[in-house]
Amino acid sequence: MAHDFRRSQELSKMGESEILQHVLRDINSTLESLGMTVNDYRVIECDFDTEDSERLTREIMAERGVAIPDSDLHALHELNLEQRIAFDKIFPVAVSGGGGAFFADGPGGTGKSFLYKVLPAHIRSLGKIAIIVATSGIVASGFTVVKGVRCQMSVQSSEAHLLRCY
Numbered sequence: 001m002a003h004d005f006r007r008s009q010e011l012s013k014m015g016e017s018e019i020l021q022h023v024l025r026d027i028n029s030t031l032e033s034l035g036m037t038v039n040d041y042r043v044i045e046c047d048f049d050t051e052d053s054e055r056l057t058r059e060i061m062a063e064r065g066v067a068i069p070d071s072d073l074h075a076l077h078e079l080n081l082e083q084r085i086a087f088d089k090i091f092p093v094a095v096s097g098g099g100g101a102f103f104a105d106g107p108g109g110t111g112k113s114f115l116y117k118v119l120p121a122h123i124r125s126l127g128k129i130a131i132i133v134a135t136s137g138i139v140a141s142g143f144t145v146v147k148g149v150r151c152q153m154s155v156q157s158s159e160a161h162l163l164r165c166y
């Protein structure tokens, strides 16, 4: 990795310690998205702290860069009546920023996950952020665009950081 940084034109004139800092920052930024830092591994002590604003910008950019499959957008036209009713209730609230909590339940195979892929796709298509999270159930999943949802998420993860700041 240091070799790659050394070869990059921008960094080629830097000394070894600066290159090392770049390598560590790069690794740290990947780890931060997983809720950890380089220091958690106690291999080498790093004295840098990513600025909150820098981290937030990066996380927002990453979330905004999530690819929206055309099939998920087009699937809106395939929703059955119950899915469409749920979509029409949840979507306006989600994009208005007003906040709300919805619970879509039903027996296995009735199309909950199908709805959960159409909703975030359409929220993201408006340039908004939809974060997919798992609830405390084992296979249950959902998504949130609001704060305060009880879900499985490391407090240090990038998703948690985004939720705290929004």
Ligand SMILES: Nc1ncnc2c1ncn2[C@@H]1O[C@H](COP(=O)(O)OP(=O)(O)OP(=O)(O)O)[C@@H](O)[C@H]1O
Pocket (backbone or CB within 6 Å): 078, 079, 080, 083, 106, 107, 108, 109, 110, 111, 112, 113, 114, 115
């Ligand atoms: N409106 C729809 N049009 C076409 N296919 C659909 C539709 N809704 C669901 N399906 C398909 O039906 C199958 C079951 O749907 P889905 O996985 O969304 O159900 P689920 O309620 O989430 O099930 P589980 O609770 O077991 O996870 C999937 O193959 C899905 O693609």
